[in-house]
Amino acid sequence: MKxxxxxxxxxxxxxxDEEKLNTFLKSFASLETPLQGPGVKKILVxxxxxxxxxxxxxxGVEQQVVEGRRITDAETLKIVTMxxxxxxxxxxxxxxxxxxxxxxxxxxxxxxxxLAHKRQHALIDYGFVGDVDxxxxxxxxxxxxxxxxxxxxxxxxxxxxxxxxxxxxxIAQEVAKAMSREYDxxxxxxxxxxxxxxxxxxxxxxxxxxxxxxxxxxxxxQKIFAGMIPKLDNAFAALDSGVxxxxxxxAENLEQLTIxxxxxxxxxxxx
Amino acid sequence: MKxxxxxxxxxxxxxxDEEKLNTFLKSFASLETPLQGPGVKKILVxxxxxxxxxxxxxxGVEQQVVEGRRITDAETLKIVTMxxxxxxxxxxxxxxxxxxxxxxxxxxxxxxxxLAHKRQHALIDYGFVGDVDxxxxxxxxxxxxxxxxxxxxxxxxxxxxxxxxxxxxxIAQEVAKAMSREYDxxxxxxxxxxxxxxxxxxxxxxxxxxxxxxxxxxxxxQKIFAGMIPKLDNAFAALDSGVxxxxxxxAENLEQLTIxxxxxxxxxxxx
Numbered sequence: 001m002k003x004x005x006x007x008x009x010x011x012x013x014x015x016x017d018e019e020k021l022n023t024f025l026k027s028f029a030s031l032e033t034p035l036q037g038p039g040v041k042k043i044l045v046x047x048x049x050x051x052x053x054x055x056x057x058x059x060g061v062e063q064q065v066v067e068g069r070r071i072t073d074a075e076t077l078k079i080v081t082m083x084x085x086x087x088x089x090x091x092x093x094x095x096x097x098x099x100x101x102x103x104x105x106x107x108x109x110x111x112x113x114x115l116a117h118k119r120q121h122a123l124i125d126y127g128f129v130g131d132v133d134x135x136x137x138x139x140x141x142x143x144x145x146x147x148x149x150x151x152x153x154x155x156x157x158x159x160x161x162x163x164x165x166x167x168x169x170x171i172a173q174e175v176a177k178a179m180s181r182e183y184d185x186x187x188x189x190x191x192x193x194x195x196x197x198x199x200x201x202x203x204x205x206x207x208x209x210x211x212x213x214x215x216x217x218x219x220x221x222q223k224i225f226a227g228m229i230p231k232l233d234n235a236f237a238a239l240d241s242g243v244x245x246x247x248x249x250x251a252e253n254l255e256q257l258t259i260x261x262x263x264x265x266x267x268x269x270x271x
Numbered sequence: 272m273k274x275x276x277x278x279x280x281x282x283x284x285x286x287x288d289e290e291k292l293n294t295f296l297k298s299f300a301s302l303e304t305p306l307q308g309p310g311v312k313k314i315l316v317x318x319x320x321x322x323x324x325x326x327x328x329x330x331g332v333e334q335q336v337v338e339g340r341r342i343t344d345a346e347t348l349k350i351v352t353m354x355x356x357x358x359x360x361x362x363x364x365x366x367x368x369x370x371x372x373x374x375x376x377x378x379x380x381x382x383x384x385x386l387a388h389k390r391q392h393a394l395i396d397y398g399f400v401g402d403v404d405x406x407x408x409x410x411x412x413x414x415x416x417x418x419x420x421x422x423x424x425x426x427x428x429x430x431x432x433x434x435x436x437x438x439x440x441x442i443a444q445e446v447a448k449a450m451s452r453e454y455d456x457x458x459x460x461x462x463x464x465x466x467x468x469x470x471x472x473x474x475x476x477x478x479x480x481x482x483x484x485x486x487x488x489x490x491x492x493q494k495i496f497a498g499m500i501p502k503l504d505n506a507f508a509a510l511d512s513g514v515x516x517x518x519x520x521x522a523e524n525l526e527q528l529t530i531x532x533x534x535x536x537x538x539x540x541x542x
Binding site for chain 2: 058084
């Protein structure tokens with residue numbers, strides 16, 4: 001039996017709220033499983049929140065948007081590298097250490113952890129945005145085996161000396177997929193709501209489990225909020241690539257979630 | 272016989288000069304020894320240069336100086352964390368990867384690599400400045416054994432969640448001392464001049480070797496530039512703690528230096 005590994009993505013709504021972040025990091029630090037106890041393996045992937053935008057405003061660096069898409073120009077890349085890989089990443093690591101969780105903060109260039117290439121698009125030049133090519137599972141495994149939690153900032157590199165701004169959801173998914181060869185991986189997306197809801201306005205209507213068949217039914221009945229569909233499509237794609245479980249839930253509910261009593265669990269077709 | 276390890280400190284004069292930095296990183300990437308070849312173990316410690324001061328100016332954060340000492344207030348700590356542990360550290364790592372040198376960038380909080388405490392001083396409150404207590408040699412060794420070069424930003428932590436701004440020369444020295452238990456360590460300080468000079472105005476008057484006895488003679492004859500004395504005192508202290516060799520030289524001369532034909536070598540008393 002493979003050992004359990006949690007890959008947990010937290011978004012801007014947690015990063016931007018000091019109290020929520022502290023509560024989340026406390027739960028993350030004390031995560032345990034009946035089998036592995038407090039030595040359970042874990043990887044955290046964080047997004048950026050509003051701090052980079054705020055810094056860009058203070059520095060008078062205009063955020064370019066082309067056809068509704070945000071562009072990462074050279075100045076913006078400097079800012080996200082400073083904010084994501086510097087300020088946010090190192091503060092999260094220091095707070096985990098204070099909670100007795102040994103953690104190491106990495107960007108994709110560190111130890112060649114995440115190799116990416118600059119996004120090519122026929123119509124839009126996204127600038128210094130990276131799409132993921134490979135995950136260095138040997139490095140990640142060697143750190144996890146030392147009981148070190150890994151904290152990823154959403155910055156990758158191209159092995160040619162170029163850092164690249166990369167979507168944190170994608171990093172979480174690619175890391176989860178790659179690590180599935182070695183571990184029994186649960187991929188957890190933290191979310192502002194309590195899970196996937198039947199009624200978007202009512203936080204008590206969480207759907208506890210979604211199977212592929214049920215997903216098709218929900219879509220046919222138009223019961224899934226349109227914005228949720230890409231997230232769920234990605235979840236099923238991750239399951240197809242070997243990830244054991246995908247859970248969508250509130251970051252504040254991390255503890256209940258690891259015992260399966262919180263959020264929405266996306267389940268692979270019986271194989 | 273212990274394996275060789277280089278601990279190399281580069282200062283602001285290299286960080287601030289893109290061409291010098293590129294040349295240095297190329298040499299660092301290709302460092303080798305007759306015995307270990309290109310697999311030689313290496314740790315780079317970088318300072319900050321003028322980038323943090325420039326960013327503070329752009330953000331209108333005033334640099335506080337009390338009795339001639341720079342103070343790290345909360346805003347300045349944010350800035351140095353972003354610039355040192357984010358921008359500079361990750362760009363150095365990406366450039367080393369481009370030069371086929373697998374490297375990982377760490378601050379002291381990462382993997383609890385460097386534990387420090389907030390400086391206590393009877394007269395001056397230095398703010399968030401750290402003095403080093405301990406180096407996690409187990410982590411560093413595990414990375415070096417995977418042939419990963421380590422790149423340290425001069426930021427440490429106190430295990431209570433507080434990041435601390437820490438002198439890069441001190442980090443290099445403490446890392447060199449701690450790693451001497453496991454490796455045959457050469458500690459190399461990069462410098463704007465070619466080494467310790469007999470005539471501060473003449474770069475051809477490098478003293479190739481300084482022993483403790485010769486150092487006393489040079490001091491008695493007032494042939495050592497006053498600013499050099501704390502550096503040399505530190506070098507001898509490092510040798511007393513087990514470091515094999517301390518070399519002071521130009522970063523651009525790194526290649527000649529590793530074969531012993533460049534800079535000033537500080538040598539321990541025969542034991």
